[in-house]
Amino acid sequence: MKTRRSDRLIDMTSYLLDHPRELISLPFFVKRYDSAKSSISEDLAIIKRTFAVRGLGVIQTLPGAAGGVQYLPGVNSEIAGDFLKLMTLKLAEKERLLPGGYLYLSDLLGNPLYLKMIGRLIAAQYVDQQVDAVMTVATKGIPIAQSVATCLGVPFVIVRRDAKITEGATVSVNYVSASSSRIEKMELSKRSLAEGAHVVIVDDFMKGGGTIHGMHDLLKEFSASLVGITVFAEASFAGQRVESDYTSLLNVVAVDTQNSEIKVELGNYLDKLSD
Amino acid sequence: MKTRRSDRLIDMTSYLLDHPRELISLPFFVKRYDSAKSSISEDLAIIKRTFAVRGLGVIQTLPGAAGGVQYLPGVNSEIAGDFLKLMTLKLAEKERLLPGGYLYLSDLLGNPLYLKMIGRLIAAQYVDQQVDAVMTVATKGIPIAQSVATCLGVPFVIVRRDAKITEGATVSVNYVSASSSRIEKMELSKRSLAEGAHVVIVDDFMKGGGTIHGMHDLLKEFSASLVGITVFAEASFAGQRVESDYTSLLNVVAVDTQNSEIKVELGNYLDKLSD
Known part of the structure; x- marks a missing residue:
């Protein structure tokens, strides 16, 4: 059916938002709206301007x-x-403090609006690079990986510490969990990642970086290449990091269990964004 | 800044899609676009028509x-x-068949475009009811819960079989895993769900329904009420179900490991939608 400009603008906006990074041919829209190519081009110019503003x-x-x-x-x-800034305030809420100096994050990482923004922020760094998949480790990294993958229009894959029978054949690596100083094992389903894939690694929280490093090792087993690493929060108080090149949205600088105080600063995200 | 209709339509579409089920006051848009209330009302009438079409x-x-x-x-x-229909074809691909008659689903449940549609379909059933949270069990249910929660504009909570130290105090129940006939335990962080919440339960795959039943039991411990249960796929070949009132998008009718054949039909979703 032939459409008016206003209808096209609304539907195109929805369609483009739903198909990030997908190259959509103009004839697709010409057919979808039964409209002239010149009209579609004008529509896109308007959308382009509004999206920028x-x-x-x-x-x-x-x-x-x-x-x-x-x-x-x-x-x-x-x-x-x-x-x-909002997230640093949220993360510093003293109610988050758990025995052992751990932080409760499940409410933040179970909030769709926050997750959308986290996904947009992380994806923005990689949007003009080749990315074939987003990788994370179960469980808390999953919502972040899904948000980033949604923004980049690519699949996400989940590394597991306890691969189930429903994963089929897996490839595993050992890694040192720096926080516990133990050697553990992580596995990824063999068919979930193509050889040579370009991969972004994300996770919720990085202390020593051992888990991230394990995923990095896993990439090598798949002859895959690393595009970048981003974590929602890093704990700089945890000391030396195994991985050196990563982005963090937030930085937990200190956790004082005695006085129930959590000190949170911005991570290196904004610095990296302006590079 | 004062805006043109076309700019408003584009930004409003994006804003509305990003804030499902949120009641947005007209003065909010009046201020955002520095435009008259009558113009905003006209914009919304246009968006309403296009969204419907x-x-x-x-x-x-x-x-x-x-x-x-x-x-x-x-x-x-x-x-x-x-x-x-596309999903029934995908699910019936013989390469999915794993030892023991299990099906590999991670590619489907790691595809953002499929997940968005799965989320929209499931959310559509509950969109005009009170829903405060979406609940699922780790690991494969998480992407579905996130998609549904995103569509409904509510948080999602993750029940775990192995609650970690980062969850804080938990409430646990025992459940019978019908597929393994064993008694297992699942836990939910105490602070993740408010008392009296109205909850939608989702999961990727239902065989005997023991896991779903466990989550249903968990709701009672939180004095929460069940709004509905929806699974991506049910395995009707697995026999009697513990839960009787649920929606399934797909139905795996038979799995023939000898001849590598998977028979998949539509679940009861479309029937329920037209009720």
């Missing part, structure tokens, strides 16, 4: 027969900064 | 001082039917 990301048009339009999710540093 | 869901306007606009995600039965 509102900090929703970049609409990229590639010319030529193999061309089309592509939505690259993004975030401007003002929105990112505001959100990260 | 495109099967994106319902835009509901509530009049009065406490009123506003609300986006209720939905799906029309044609889109739902097409997607579910």
Whole structure:
């Protein structure tokens, strides 16, 4: 059915948001809306401008027969900064403190609105690089991986410490859990990652970095390459990190169990974003 | 800054999609766009029409001082039917068959586009009921719970078979895993669910239904009430189910390990949707 501009703008916005990084040919929209190519191009110019102004990301048009339009999710540093400041306050709430100096995070990582922003922030770093999959380790990393993967339009894969029968054949590596100083094992289903894939690793919390390092090792077993590592929060009080090149949204600087105080600062995300 | 209609339509669409079921006051949009209330009302009428035509869901306007606009995600039965038919084909791929008659699902449940549709389909059933949280059990249920919770604009909570130190105090129940006929234990962090909450339970795969039944029992410990149960796939070949009132998107009717054949049909979702 033939459509009006207003209808096209609404549906196109929804379609583009739902298909990040996918190259969509103009003929696809021409057919979807039974409209002239010139009208579609004008629509896209309007959407491009609004997305830029509102900090929703970049609409990229590639010319030529193999061309089309592509939505690259993004975030401007003002929105990112505001959100990260909110998160530092949330993370410093003393009720989060658990015996042993652990922090309760499940409410933050079970909140869809926060997860969307976390996903957008992390994805924004990799949006113009080749990424084939997002990797994390069960359990708490999963919601973050899903949010990032949704933003990047790629699948996510879950490494497990206790691979189940429903995973089929797996590849495993040993890793040193720095917080417990024990050697443990993590496994990934063999068919879940293609050889040579370009992978972003994410996790909720990094103390010593042993778990992240284990995933990095696992990539080698799949001849996969690392695009980057980002964690929601790092615990800089935990001392030396095994991995050196990573991004953190938040940094837990100190945990004082005696006085129930948690000191949280921004991680290195904003510095890296402006690089 | 004062805005044009086209810009408002694009940003409003994005905002509404990002805030499902949230009651947004018209003054919020009036301020956001520095535009007259009458213009905003016209914008919303256009968005309402397009969302309806495109099967994106319902835009509901509530009049009065406490009123506003609300986006209720939905799906029309044609889109739902097409997607579910695709899923039956995917699920029946013989490569999924693992030793013991288990099915490999991680690729489907790690695909953001599929997850979005699964979330929309499941959420559509509960969109006009009070829902305070979505509950699932680790690990494979998590992506489904996150998608449904995102669509409903509520948090999701994760029940664990091996609660970690990072969960704080937990409440646990025992349940009978019908597939293994063993008694096992599942736990939920005490602070993750408010007393009296209205909860939707989701999971990836239901054989005997013991796990689902365990979560149902757990709700009682929190004085929470069950809104509904939906699983991605049920295995009707596994015989009698412990829970009787549930929705399934797909139904695995038979698994023939000898000839590597998996027989998959539609679950009861479409029947329930048209009720």
